[in-house]
Amino acid sequence: MTAIELATSNGTRMDDRGADAALAIRSMTVSYGQKPAVFSVDMTVPSGSMTAIIGPNGAGKSTLLKAALGVIKPLAGSATVYGQPVENARARIAYVPQRASVDWDFPTRVLDVVLMGLYRELGLLGRLRGTHKTRAMECLERVGMQDFAKRQIGQLSGGQQQRVFLARALAQNAELYLLDEPFAGVDAATEKAIIDVLQGLRADGKTVVAVHHDLSTVPDYFDRVFLINTTRIAEGTVEEAFTPQTLQEAYGGRLAMGQLGQTALGA
Amino acid sequence: MLWQALTFQLGYNATLVTLGATLLGVAAGVTGTFLFLRKRALVSDAISHATLPGVGLAFILMVAMGGDGRSLLGLMLGSAGSAWIGLLCISALTRRTRLAEDAAIGAVLSVFFGIGIVFLTFIQTMSEGRQAGLEGFLLGSTAGMLYSDAVIIAVGGAAVLLAVIAFRRPLSAVAFDPEFAASSGLNVPRLDLIMMGLVMAITVVGLKIVGLILIVALLIIPPVTARFWSERVTGVLWVAGIVGGVSGYVGAALSAIAPALPTGPVIVLVSFSMFALSLFFAPARGVLAAVLKHLSFQRRVHVRQGLLALAQGQPIYEKLTLRLLRRAGLARADGVATSDGKARAAKALRDETRWQMARSREEFALAATFYDGLTEIETVLTGDQITELDRLIGAPKGVRP
Amino acid sequence: MIGEEFVALSLTPMLIGMLAAIACALPGNFLLLRRQALIGDAISHVVLPGIVVAFLITGVVAAVPMMLGAAGAAIVAVVMIEAIRRLGRIEPGAAMGVTFTAMFAGGVLLLEQSDTSAVHLDVEHALFGNLESLIWLDATGWASLFDREALAYLPVELPRLLIVLTVVALFTWVFWRPLKISTFDESFAQSIGVRTGPLGFALVIVAALAAVAAFDAVGSIIVIAMFICPPAAARLMTNDLGTQVAWSVFFATLSAVIGYVLAGYGPLWLGADNAVSAAGMIAAVSGAILALTAIAGPHKSRSGAPAKG
Numbered sequence: 001m002t003a004i005e006l007a008t009s010n011g012t013r014m015d016d017r018g019a020d021a022a023l024a025i026r027s028m029t030v031s032y033g034q035k036p037a038v039f040s041v042d043m044t045v046p047s048g049s050m051t052a053i054i055g056p057n058g059a060g061k062s063t064l065l066k067a068a069l070g071v072i073k074p075l076a077g078s079a080t081v082y083g084q085p086v087e088n089a090r091a092r093i094a095y096v097p098q099r100a101s102v103d104w105d106f107p108t109r110v111l112d113v114v115l116m117g118l119y120r121e122l123g124l125l126g127r128l129r130g131t132h133k134t135r136a137m138e139c140l141e142r143v144g145m146q147d148f149a150k151r152q153i154g155q156l157s158g159g160q161q162q163r164v165f166l167a168r169a170l171a172q173n174a175e176l177y178l179l180d181e182p183f184a185g186v187d188a189a190t191e192k193a194i195i196d197v198l199q200g201l202r203a204d205g206k207t208v209v210a211v212h213h214d215l216s217t218v219p220d221y222f223d224r225v226f227l228i229n230t231t232r233i234a235e236g237t238v239e240e241a242f243t244p245q246t247l248q249e250a251y252g253g254r255l256a257m258g259q260l261g262q263t264a265l266g267a
Numbered sequence: 268m269l270w271q272a273l274t275f276q277l278g279y280n281a282t283l284v285t286l287g288a289t290l291l292g293v294a295a296g297v298t299g300t301f302l303f304l305r306k307r308a309l310v311s312d313a314i315s316h317a318t319l320p321g322v323g324l325a326f327i328l329m330v331a332m333g334g335d336g337r338s339l340l341g342l343m344l345g346s347a348g349s350a351w352i353g354l355l356c357i358s359a360l361t362r363r364t365r366l367a368e369d370a371a372i373g374a375v376l377s378v379f380f381g382i383g384i385v386f387l388t389f390i391q392t393m394s395e396g397r398q399a400g401l402e403g404f405l406l407g408s409t410a411g412m413l414y415s416d417a418v419i420i421a422v423g424g425a426a427v428l429l430a431v432i433a434f435r436r437p438l439s440a441v442a443f444d445p446e447f448a449a450s451s452g453l454n455v456p457r458l459d460l461i462m463m464g465l466v467m468a469i470t471v472v473g474l475k476i477v478g479l480i481l482i483v484a485l486l487i488i489p490p491v492t493a494r495f496w497s498e499r500v501t502g503v504l505w506v507a508g509i510v511g512g513v514s515g516y517v518g519a520a521l522s523a524i525a526p527a528l529p530t531g532p533v534i535v536l537v538s539f540s541m542f543a544l545s546l547f548f549a550p551a552r553g554v555l556a557a558v559l560k561h562l563s564f565q566r567r568v569h570v571r572q573g574l575l576a577l578a579q580g581q582p583i584y585e586k587l588t589l590r591l592l593r594r595a596g597l598a599r600a601d602g603v604a605t606s607d608g609k610a611r612a613a614k615a616l617r618d619e620t621r622w623q624m625a626r627s628r629e630e631f632a633l634a635a636t637f638y639d640g641l642t643e644i645e646t647v648l649t650g651d652q653i654t655e656l657d658r659l660i661g662a663p664k665g666v667r668p
Numbered sequence: 669m670i671g672e673e674f675v676a677l678s679l680t681p682m683l684i685g686m687l688a689a690i691a692c693a694l695p696g697n698f699l700l701l702r703r704q705a706l707i708g709d710a711i712s713h714v715v716l717p718g719i720v721v722a723f724l725i726t727g728v729v730a731a732v733p734m735m736l737g738a739a740g741a742a743i744v745a746v747v748m749i750e751a752i753r754r755l756g757r758i759e760p761g762a763a764m765g766v767t768f769t770a771m772f773a774g775g776v777l778l779l780e781q782s783d784t785s786a787v788h789l790d791v792e793h794a795l796f797g798n799l800e801s802l803i804w805l806d807a808t809g810w811a812s813l814f815d816r817e818a819l820a821y822l823p824v825e826l827p828r829l830l831i832v833l834t835v836v837a838l839f840t841w842v843f844w845r846p847l848k849i850s851t852f853d854e855s856f857a858q859s860i861g862v863r864t865g866p867l868g869f870a871l872v873i874v875a876a877l878a879a880v881a882a883f884d885a886v887g888s889i890i891v892i893a894m895f896i897c898p899p900a901a902a903r904l905m906t907n908d909l910g911t912q913v914a915w916s917v918f919f920a921t922l923s924a925v926i927g928y929v930l931a932g933y934g935p936l937w938l939g940a941d942n943a944v945s946a947a948g949m950i951a952a953v954s955g956a957i958l959a960l961t962a963i964a965g966p967h968k969s970r971s972g973a974p975a976k977g
Contacts, residue, residue: 026584027576029568029640034560039640040572071858075568076585087861095859105365105970106701106852107909116849120860124842152907154971172860229626230639249627252635308762309706364962365970369761370705370900374958377709377893381951384796384889385944389935392942405795406776480713481776484769491752491762529780535773542766546756554755 020083022047022176022207023068028077030060030067037063039231041077045176045209045224050202052212052222056251059229061211062098062180069095069178081176091120094174096165098181104154104161111149113164114139117171139170142200144193159190166194177201179210183217195221218242273520281523283417284476288515288534290424291473295482296489296511297431298465300504303490304442309372310357310463311486315470315479316376317353318346319383322404322474326390337400339416343423343471346404350467353379407478407531416475423472427465434461439500476519477531484535485511492542495549514538566591567641571615573597577604578616618644621656628659672809680804680823682928685890685950687829688882689920691836692894695875697913700899701851706764707746707872708895711879712888713768714738714745717775718880724782731824735880742876745771746869797887799928799946802826825885832881839874840913843867848909887947894920897954904965923954 023045030038038060045051053061066072068079070086081089094117114136115128122128140146143163148156156164162182169177177198183191198208198221209226212218218225218238225242227233233250234241302308325345330336353375360371387401400408431438440448441458449455466486473482493506518534547554573588574597583589583602592598597608604612622638625631625648637647644653692708699705715738722737723729745767752763806812806821813819840847850857850864857864879891902915927950932943962968 027572027588029572031564031568034564036568036639036641039568040575066855069855069859071855075565076572076588078584090859090861093859095856097853097855097859101855102853103701107903107907107912108848108852109908113852116845116852116856119845119849119862122845124845152971154907168856178859233626245627248629249623252626252629252632303762306759306761308759308765309709312706312709312765360962364904364965364968366900366903366962367703367705369703370700370896373705373709373892373896374900374955377889377896377951378955378958381889381893381945381948381955384948385931385952388796388943388945388948389940392940392944481769481773483765484773487762487765487769491756491758491766494758495756527780529776532773532777532780535769536777539766539770539773542770546752552757557755 020047021045021080022049023079023081023178023209024083025064025068025079026077028064028067028079029075030063030072031075036075036230038067038074038228041228041232043068043226043232043235045207045226047082047175047207048202048205049224050198050208050210050222051224051226052210052218053226053228054212054215054218054250055228055233057213059250061228064228065095065178065180065209065211069093071095092175094169094172094177096169096177096179096182099158099161099165099184104156106153108153109149110140110145110151110153110156110164111136113153114167114171117168120172136167136171139167140164142170142197143167157187159186162186163190163193166197170197174206176207177209179208181211181213183210183212183214215247269520269524271524273516280414280417281519283414283421284530285516285519285523287417287420287424288476288519288530289512290421290428290515291469291476292485292489292511292513292515292518292534292538293508294424294428294431294511295469295473295485296493296507296509296514297435297504298427298462298469299486299511300490300493300500300507301438301442301462302466302486303494304500304503305445305459305462307368308487308490309369309483310354311466311470312483313353313357313372313376313379314350314463314467315474315482316383317350317379318470318474318479319349319380319404320386321345321347321349321383322401323383323386323390324349326401327386327393330393339413339419339475342401342404343419343474346474347467347471349379349383350470354463354467403478404474405478405480406529407474407476407481408529420472420475423468427468427472430468431465434458434465435504438462439504443500477534481531481535484538485514488535488538488542489514492538492545495545495552498551510538510541514541570595570597571641574608574612574615575619577608578612620660621653624656624660631656672807675809675812676805676807677803678928678932679807680826681799681802681946682925684802684823684825684829684885685799685924685928685946686921687826687833688878688886688890689894689898689924689950689954690917691829691833691878692875692882692891693898693916693920694836694840694913695871695878696895696899697902697909697916698847698851698871699875699895700903701909702868704760704872705896705900706761708875708879709892710745710749710764710768711742711872711876712883712891712895714741714771714775715880715883715888715891717741717771717778720775720778720782724778731828731884735884738880738883739873739876741771742880743873746872746876795887795889796945797883797885797890797947799886800932800943802885829881829885832877836874836878839870843870847871886950889951890947893951893954894923897951897958898923901954901958901961901965904961904968907967907971919954919957923950923957927951927953 021044025041025043028038028041029036041064055061067074079086081093115132118132137146137149140149143166145160145163145167148160182194202208219242222238224237226235227241227246227250229250234246302311322342322345325342326336329338329341356375357371360366360374361368390401437453437458440453441455445455469486470482473485477485489507489511490503492510493503496506497503514534514537518537519530522528522530522533545553550556569588569591573583573592576583577598589598589602592608593600596605597611598604621644626635626638634647696708699707718738718741719734722733726733748767749763752758752766753760802823802825804822806818846857846862846867850862850867854864882891898916898919901919902912905915906912928946930953931946931949935942935944
């Protein structure tokens with residue numbers, strides 16, 4: 001195989017592929033200062049799939065997600081959601097930021113946070129009706145937090161905070177769910193609850209993309225992976241893209257080969 | 268005239284004021300550096316505003332005890348006392364309540380200042396208070412400065428400067444990395460206390476010349492200016508001291524030759540002009556340099572991405588990428604590579620493939636961490652290593668399907 | 669206190685103090701939660717250069733050009749702080765410190781250089797305001813409130829502040845949801861299409877508007893104190909944003925009323941002849957309220973971990 005062919009097979013052809021994808025990122029480069037955190041990344045997330053974005057610390061996982069959403073401005077490249085610019089598809093996206101990115105001392109209660117997910121529907125001054133609250137309560141029930149609706153958010157444990165964030169995303173009633181490290185620092189029960197909800201979403205035909213860092217659970221939780229280390233390393237189904245070779249390439253010397261072998265499929 | 272002022276030929280008092288202002292500028296710049304590097308610059312704002320009730324109360328007490336009330340030393344002691352109480356209030360509010368430091372600073376500065384104003388208006392109603400001239404502490408006034416006042420300021424400024432020099436090493440260590448400083452046995456809370464004490468001393472010394480609102484400028488502007496010129500603590504300290512000193516010296520001299528120009532504001536504006544020059548024109552961190560660097564960086568990213576797209580036969584979506592390629596003579600308007608562009612594209616793709624191979628081999632793991640899409644592989648690997656990579660790429664083994 | 673003398677001498681300054689305090693406290697709640705409490709401090713310092721420049725351009729001491737000048741200075745300051753912070757990569761506190769001290773120094777210098785001795789424009793007025801002088805001499809008692817002729821001679825600061833307070837309250841009401849969402853979770857707000865940049869800027873502009881109007885009547889000390897103390901005390905009373913805003917309005921009102929009364933009558937009770945600065949006293953009372961809530965507020969300690977990065 002020549003060098004040209006190798007690179008081409010690795011870099012998916014992009015023609016027309018964004019049209020039916022839930023999320024398509026093209027040639028995206030993002031940098032903080034003078035060093036790209038994400039370089040020339042293409043990504044295609046098929047509708048109805050469940051994708052893990054994995055890579056070592058500082059590989060640009062969260063950055064890619066934020067740039068795709070327009071939360072940070074990319075240096076180059078663009079993203080489309082269901083074939084439309086992100087700006088026109090906001091109603092179809094639910095984003096769950098990292099739990100640690102907000103001040104949990106903010107004076108508000110659990111139910112209020114979930115109701116924030118209804119903002120696009122309510123608008124500036126739309127009246128908050130009983131049905132809205134009922135819907136928000138249903139979302140809390142789906143993550144097992146209905147008993148905490150009146151709690152101040154600062155009193156929640158890390159896992160409970162993450163569930164509330166997920167409930168807010170559910171309230172958005174979106175089609176594409178983008179989650180930044182949803183399993184970071186949560187208890188086992190929460191992890192189970194969250195993955196159940198996410199898999200339920202997929203069963204309903206929704207699309208889920210999550211930044212993930214626990215390699216051992218990737219094959220159980222997800223059907224697709226996107227490996228990134230500044231640039232895209234591999235993308236595809238777990239069978240195709242989650243291999244010892246791709247992991248070695250993404251993580252370099254940072255993972256022992258033994259661990260890779262145990263984790264990745266086909267080893 | 269300016270030359271005479273700058274060379275201390277305008278009489279004894281003007282000379283003393285200029286010397287005092289220079290010393291004050293150096294000492295404030297250096298002390299402020301520690302505060303700035305600790306990201307607590309605006310604590311100085313609270314400290315300076317919190318001096319006012321002390322000034323008022325000291326005056327009232329001195330009059331009540333039958334004194335003149337205008338003794339600079341007494342007023343300085345009073346201001347130090349109330350500034351210290353203000354600092355304690357900030358620390359109590361941030362430690363014992365959920366309020367953040369910025370809220371505590373704002374609360375203390377406005378409330379203490381309010382109390383100070385209450386005292387001042389009370390003093391104005393006292394028979395001794397009519398000519399007290401305490402308003403001079405708000406904006407500074409060198410007009411009616413006594414010889415003894417000038418001596419106190421010069422001596423005070425020098426004393427603070429000496430103290431800062433004595434504590435420079437531990438204070439630098441704490442400013443640079445408080446956790447490391449603590450782990451290497453330094454008492455960080457105590458050093459912070461010393462730093463605050465020095466800031467307070469500067470404030471008290473500077474009250475008479477620049478006033479309590481503008482002394483903050485002398486503590487903040489020189490370090491911020493210096494930050495544009497150095498990446499090291501010692502460097503920032505030196506530059507901040509020099510900027511502060513020059514501000515004090517030139518500012519005091521300017522106001523000596525033009526009595527209508529009040530000393531405090533002139534000193535502040537001199538230091539601000541040095542800041543503005545640095546902000547725009549500093550070589551590494553200045554805005555101009557940063558903008559140029561960012562533009563060239565953005566060009567590099569787009570050209571590189573464009574070359575990779577050309578090499579892989581992909582269409583170029585972004586207009587900016589295409590425009591840059593055209594301008595460099597690498598592609599035609601319709602997105603087809605020129606011969607020059609083809610050669611450059613092939614090289615870019617070959618390097619990308621080399622990087623990819625390097626990243627997939629354990630023996631290149633260290634070099635692979637330098638990959639960021641832009642770094643030239645020749646700058647990281649030797650010729651022999653690149654030959655080795657090319658050999659690996661050429662062989663079917665080790666290349667993943 | 670009751671009757672003619674009260675209506676003529678105390679009612680209007682008290683009302684003006686209250687309106688100014690509430691207008692500043694409302695946006696102060698959001699500034700506090702956004703860790704931008706000191707923006708109020710910065711704005712109130714740059715009001716001085718703003719009005720001096722307005723005076724130098726127009727040559728008259730008139731309310732409208734001065735308010736425009738002050739608002740313009742506030743915008744310049746905010747833009748400059750952001751520019752220094754982003755372009756120079758300087759932490760926000762230091763960027764604020766550089767900006768407002770330099771602009772304040774410029775204001776003082778211009779003031780000393782220009783011939784403003786003939787007009788009522790000085791630094792002390794800028795700092796302390798002149799609440800005590802905003803009296804309603806045409807009032808003869810409570811009945812004057814219904815007397816059109818007497819109402820025509822109300823101090824102009826009163827209707828002006830009323831309008832500004834209405835604007836501030838309307839802004840808070842209309843943008844309540846996006847303000848709350850973006851203050852709590854900025855990146856989520858951006859993901860649902862809230863334009864957080866312009867919204868944050870609008871909040872600062874509204875705060876500046878409140879500061880400028882209040883400053884004209886009561887001086888800059890009250891402005892800084894009311895931006896911070898009532899919202900901070902209110903934060904220690906509750907864990908609900910709506911309730912916090914309500915408490916802050918109550919505390920602002922309480923500070924204005926008690927502060928005014930103490931300044932006017934306190935010294936008399938202590939045997940002195942003359943009143944002390946009402947602006948200073950209002951700030952002091954707001955500090956006392958904050959101290960009380962810091963000692964005994966039901967929600968004085970924090971419960972959640974702070975945001976990282």
